[in-house]
Amino acid sequence: MVAVALCVVFLFKSILLGLGTLQNPGAGLWPFVIAIVTIVLAVVQAILPDIPHAGAEAPADAERSGAGQKPRAEALLLGGMVLAYALLLPYVGYLLLTVALIICAAIFVAQARWWRAVITALVSTGLVYLVFSSFLGIPLPGWPPFLLS
Structure with a gap:
């Protein structure tokens, strides 16, 4: 209900x-639409009962094993990484920090293999930087300021 x-x-x-x-959308139209969609999805998620997936533990077993704590810990870890990313972006730059964020998220949250995390981070960061800087003309803070001076 926090989302609502x-x-x-x-x-x-x-x-x-x-x-x-x-025909002539204002600045608030898309935030308005996204907020409505998010409210509807949050209410549906709160109303619908949790339906266990095939092979999932029974609720009593999950409580005893602590399985319900893992998604919360992963969400907190990811939230902390994104907060650190936002705070450090002006000082470290987009390229290095985004690669580090994707690698950390892939390894610590998604349990990906390190080589797959590195490849994903390099390719996705490079493509996003290329699209925004070259094609859209939107400058991103690529390198740390201390390296450029």
């Missing part, structure tokens, strides 16, 4: 930005 509460705030803020019309 946050999205209600986004709804009001997007209305203040101005929704415009479908």
Whole structure:
């Protein structure tokens, strides 16, 4: 229900930005639509009962084994990594920090093999940098400022 509460705030803020019309959309139209979709999905997720997947542990077994804590720990770990990424981005630069974030997320959260994490990080970071810098003309802080001076 935290998502619903946050999205209600986004709804009001997007209305203040101005929704415009479908022919002439305002700055708040897409945040408004995304907030509505997120509210609907959060309410559906809260209402629907948890349906165990085939081969999943029974709820009593999962509580005893601590299996319910792992997704929460992974979410907290990933949230901490994204927060550190946001704080360090102006100082470290997009390229190095994004590669490090993807490698850490792949290894520690998704339990990927290190070589696959490195390849994924290098290719995806390079492609995103290429698309934004070259094709869209949106500059990203590529390298750390201390390396450029």
